[in-house]
Amino acid sequence: MATTPMFAAVERYLKVQLETSQPGGTVAERAANDVRLDQAKRELEKAASAGASDAGIRRILAAVDHAHHPALETACKIAQPLGSQIAVVYVLEPLPTTNLELAYNLTAEYEKSRANAQAKVATYGQAVPAHLLAFAALREGHAAAEILAAAREFSADLIVLGTHRRGALARFFMGSTSQAVLRHAPCPVMFVTDPCASHAPAPA
Numbered sequence: 001m002a003t004t005p006m007f008a009a010v011e012r013y014l015k016v017q018l019e020t021s022q023p024g025g026t027v028a029e030r031a032a033n034d035v036r037l038d039q040a041k042r043e044l045e046k047a048a049s050a051g052a053s054d055a056g057i058r059r060i061l062a063a064v065d066h067a068h069h070p071a072l073e074t075a076c077k078i079a080q081p082l083g084s085q086i087a088v089v090y091v092l093e094p095l096p097t098t099n100l101e102l103a104y105n106l107t108a109e110y111e112k113s114r115a116n117a118q119a120k121v122a123t124y125g126q127a128v129p130a131h132l133l134a135f136a137a138l139r140e141g142h143a144a145a146e147i148l149a150a151a152r153e154f155s156a157d158l159i160v161l162g163t164h165r166r167g168a169l170a171r172f173f174m175g176s177t178s179q180a181v182l183r184h185a186p187c188p189v190m191f192v193t194d195p196c197a198s199h200a201p202a203p204a
Contacts, residue, residue, distance in 0.1 A: 006056060007188060009040075009047035010078055016040040017077055045081050057157045059134070060086045063147045063181075064162040067123040071162035071192040076128060078158070085134040088124045089150045091143040092117045114140070144180035152186055159189045 017040075020033035062075040075086050095110050117138050125136030134154070139146040151159050161181055182189050 006047050009044045010057070013040045013044045013081075014074065014077065041081050057082055057084050059154055059156050060084050060158045060160060061147070061151045061154055061156040062086055062088045062128075062160045062162075063091070063143075063150075064088065064124065065090060065120075067120070067127045069162040069192070069194060071160045072124065072127050074190070074192045075160045076132060078160075079132045080129075084132070084157075086128050086132050087134045087150065087154045087156070088121070088128060088136040089147065090117060090121050090124060090136075090138055091146045092138060092140045093143055094141070114138075143177045144184075147177075147181050148184055148186075156187050158187055159185055161189060161191050163191050163193055 016036050020037050025033070057078060060075050060079055062071055064071045072088065078084065079086050092114060095113075121136050121138045125133055128136070137150070139150060147159070147161070150156075159181065161178060163178060178191060
């Protein structure tokens, strides 16, 4: 992520969000956590208002494959204090084909996949508060190319990309989609792991 004051404030805010979201603790500890979270939020708002226009986060592109992916929640946590808009995209990739006969046989299956994908996109839009949602859209093609195209079309200031990597080695060797998005993105990229990837999903 970019090392500007704006993005440094985002990182601190999300870190405090994660640290203070754990259940339990004494009344005093919970009160102290509330103070820390409020302070981090105010620092983020201050950085947003004081920063240059090209350093702000006005538009966030969230690329996910299910409505409960924490990438959506993370995008909302960032957008809420900044008043940013969130665009949610889901990419339906083409089915692999080796000949025309196989392509013909897979047409019906692909149409079912498209219908399911359109239904998913509708639920993604519902997972984002209405005042933060710019749009939720289905795109068809190769994932990295479509995510990058959507980011440029939306003039995104930040891409929040949902991932499913498990373990330190798997996170080190990111998937080809993640690598391509990171390498060619027109803005900073934040990776957020799936709930099944660790005990406490967090930006990586």
